[in-house]
Amino acid sequence: MTDKEVLLTPQGLKKIEDDLEILKTVRRKEVAERIKQAIAFGDISENSEYDEAKNEQAQLEERIAKLESMLRKAKIIDEDEISIDSVGIGATIRVKDLAFDEEVEYTIVGSAEADPYEMRISNESPVGRALLGKKVGETVEVQIPDGVTKYQILEIKR
Template sequence: MGETGKQVVLTYEGVKKLEEELEYLKTVKRKEITQKIKTALSFGDLSENSEYDEAKNDQAFVEGRIALLENMLKSAKVIDEDDITTDKVNVGCTVKVKDVEFDDDIEYTIVGSAEADPGKLKISNESPVGRGLMGKKVGDEVEISVPDGIIKYVILEIKK
């Protein structure tokens, strides 16, 4: 998620979520881990102390995540609601498509990769479907290669 130098695209909602996670990790999680390390140290011998090893691993993970989040937020390109146009599919918009094969309507919200949540139909602009929809207009028919084959969508509506 986010190689160095790669710009992270976020909506305001995404920025808020990352800031909340960062705050949680810096305050709550750091204290918990420090406490775990202290407790583990009180057990004495560190050579066979799995609690200590686990706490140190947790600490390394959390510090890594904190650094990653800080980096993402620093280099983030925040999509301004006012800049989102509805003439073509772009990051930050919601697009309603008709699945031609299943005659089913689906609404995707196109977001940056850091915010993607396929379970909530928030798809990344870098995912196969997101990439396939980017830049398309209402009425366009799109064929997208996915692991299961090819899906055909007709774009019905684009909204903020």
């Protein structure tokens, strides 16, 4: 992992902190119990339950280390400093998809908390990158896997 700072909204920070707490307090105990049960089966050299539990433990510890690293490198986006003059990280924008003639609302976030299902798109994604710095009324063209699409920015808010 690089030393690149991780941009987070206050909500994104809380989600990572909550996830980390669950992994450390709940999931670690569950995996330790699975390992304990697998050892009780006897010879661990040919014990698939033990191997699976140890693999799960390794993945869990890797995830914990990744989240802790993200928190150390976190730069929190101050909601009071989010400009509504132009699109920036932390801003929620309403755009019109000119290809489909429909309105969509996105929040531009750092890549660590992007979630397309919640309409939170990364500043590093093609759409996020194209929208950054643009103002209400501007139209942007975005290269997407299916070709090119156009968005008109209708509103920028915090």
